[in-house]
Amino acid sequence: MLLTPMRYKTYIWPHNPAVYSITYERQVAVLKVPFGRHCMQDLGQTCRVMRGWGEFAGEGAYDEFKRLASIFYSDGPGLLIHPLWQISNAYFTDLKLEEEPLPDYVRYSFTFRERYDGYQEMLSVLSASGGGSAAEQAAGRSTALHTVVSGDTLWGIAQRYSVSLEDLLTFNPGIKNPNLIHAGDQVVIPC
Numbered sequence: 600m601l602l603t604p605m606r607y608k609t610y611i612w613p614h615n616p617a618v619y620s621i622t623y624e625r626q627v628a629v630l631k632v633p634f635g636r637h638c639m640q641d642l643g644q645t646c647r648v649m650r651g652w653g654e655f656a657g658e659g660a661y662d663e664f665k666r667l668a669s670i671f672y673s674d675g676p677g678l679l680i681h682p683l684w685q686i687s688n689a690y691f692t693d694l695k696l697e698e699e700p701l702p703d704y705v706r707y708s709f710t711f712r713e714r715y716d717g718y719q720e721m722l723s724v725l726s727a728s729g730g731g732s733a734a735e736q737a738a739g740r741s742t743a744l745h746t747v748v749s750g751d752t753l754w755g756i757a758q759r760y761s762v763s764l765e766d767l768l769t770f771n772p773g774i775k776n777p778n779l780i781h782a783g784d785q786v787v788i789p790c
Contacts, residue, residue: 607691607711608677610670612653613663616709619651621684628778640754642778649684652697652708664705668694676714688714742770747784753777760788 605612626642655663671694679689693710745756753774757764768777770787780786 602682605682606678606680607689608670608673610667613655614653615682616651616653618653619649619681622648622650624648640752647687647713649679649681649687649689649711649713650709652706655705655707657703660703660705661700664696664700664707667707679711687711690714741790743788743790745786745788747780747782747786749782751780751782753780753786756786756788762789 602615605615624645626645628640628642629637630640631637655661671691676688676690679687689711691709692712693708695708697706697708743760745760747756753767754764754777757767764777766789767786768774770789774780774786
């Protein structure tokens with residue numbers, strides 16, 4: 600089976616890397632309950648991490664590595680198109696020369712980290728709709744206010760009011776970090 604070549608931004612691999620892997624992770628906070636056990640809070644998925652290694656062989660192998668390195672030095676994320684993975688908007692975060700380069704052989708490894716702009720995209724959608732509160736426009740539902748007290752977590756507030764954490768974030772675009780709320784903050788609760 601012949602696979603299409605892997606691409607990132609303007610770089611196209613002359614042949615696909617020999618080994619690649621993808622890591623999916625979920626972040627979980629473990630909280631100690633006084634005089635009790637522990638409770639766990641699902642903080643959601645982290646970015647996918649794509650790693651691998653490959654070789655350039657033949658005349659111009661080191662020049663090919665330099666072309667790949669020049670893409671590494673370009674700023675910002677780009678589309679990573681892999682023959683098997685889904686396309687992702689990713690940062691090129693690591694490029695390593697694995698051994699002393701020879702004129703006709705270079706072994707290298709790489710790491711890409713997927714960019715996730717879910718919170719920014721949500722904010723831009725809410726602010727683009729204009730008029731009234733952004734939270735009310737997003738869902739077209741009535742709302743209530745909850746005043747955060749010491750010890751509250753956004754996850755706990757969601758459970759208390761039987762709403763999803765995603766709904767709370769949609770109705771509260773000012774909360775940039777769902778793990779960081781302070782006593783006295785006002786949280787909009789969808790009804």
